[in-house]
Amino acid sequence: MTVGRLADILGARIAVLGDGEREVLSGYCGDFLSNVMGKAPADCAWFTVMSNVNVCAVASLTDCAAVVLCEGTEPDAALAERAAQNEVNLLITPLTVYEAAVELSRHLN
Amino acid sequence: MGEDRIRLEFAVSGNNFASAGSASEEVKSTLKKLGIPSADIRRVAIAMYEGEINMVIHAGGGVATADIYLDRIEIVLADKGKGIPDVELAMTPGWSTAPENIRALGFGAGMGLPNMKKYTDEFSIESEVGVGTTVRMTIRFN
Numbered sequence: 001m002t003v004g005r006l007a008d009i010l011g012a013r014i015a016v017l018g019d020g021e022r023e024v025l026s027g028y029c030g031d032f033l034s035n036v037m038g039k040a041p042a043d044c045a046w047f048t049v050m051s052n053v054n055v056c057a058v059a060s061l062t063d064c065a066a067v068v069l070c071e072g073t074e075p076d077a078a079l080a081e082r083a084a085q086n087e088v089n090l091l092i093t094p095l096t097v098y099e100a101a102v103e104l105s106r107h108l109n
Numbered sequence: 110m111g112e113d114r115i116r117l118e119f120a121v122s123g124n125n126f127a128s129a130g131s132a133s134e135e136v137k138s139t140l141k142k143l144g145i146p147s148a149d150i151r152r153v154a155i156a157m158y159e160g161e162i163n164m165v166i167h168a169g170g171g172v173a174t175a176d177i178y179l180d181r182i183e184i185v186l187a188d189k190g191k192g193i194p195d196v197e198l199a200m201t202p203g204w205s206t207a208p209e210n211i212r213a214l215g216f217g218a219g220m221g222l223p224n225m226k227k228y229t230d231e232f233s234i235e236s237e238v239g240v241g242t243t244v245r246m247t248i249r250f251n
Contacts, residue, residue, distance in 0.1 A: 034220035037155045038227065042147070050215045057130030061137065061154040063147065078127060086134075 003066045003089045010093040018087030024065045027104045047097045053078035070097045115177040123169030133158040152228040159221040160186040181249045192238040
């Protein structure tokens with residue numbers, strides 16, 4: 001599934017679209033950044049409510065396909081700016097982390 | 110004649126979380142240009158970022174050096190911080206001494222050092238309380 005399609009199924013607002021055609025292969029849920037770096041697979045959608053600038057570094061270094069800020073969490077100004085610079089896909093959904101992950105799973109299978 | 114090598118050196122500034130990761134990003138983009146496999150780049154980037162963050166949180170910054178060879182990268186992270194009294198304990202997954210304000214940023218899960226070990230082929234820490242800590246990591250390219 002592409003990041004653009006992911007935004008559709010999550011009813012997500014697109015904050016930054018670096019590459020809407022990028023393929024999402026799986027998902028990861030978590031807010032502790034080291035857990036994400038230890039466990040999140042490349043090309044995943046990362047569901048989180050963490051919204052500071054370090055999220056961009058972690059997303060970029062782990063090579064995740066998109067960051068999905070859940071529960072309507074708005075990115076810090078610094079996060080939005082850095083994500084745009086680094087072309088990191090950044091979506092905002094009103095869904096909870098659980099609901100968003102379930103939606104992704106339903107559409108991946 | 111010595112082995113071909115590219116050396117990148119970075120000053121990591123303490124208590125600056127916004128700029129933390131810039132050394133890892135630069136190493137990552139250099140490896141990309143050199144055509145290193147993306148799975149290896151990912152390992153390097155994560156291990157180095159964790160190291161940078163540790164220097165920012167615990168040591169007031171330090172120096173990161175990355176030597177890139179044809180078949181591997183050797184990373185040295187050296188600081189003059191307070192040191193680690195018990196390295197074995199610090200390596201325990203989930204063990205953290207990060208303060209609450211750091212945890213609020215999403216750091217301090219106690220997975221930094223375990224992640225660095227997990228993603229590298231060679232990993233060592235030398236630390237002396239009151240003197241500083243040096244972490245050495247090698248990642249071989251597949």
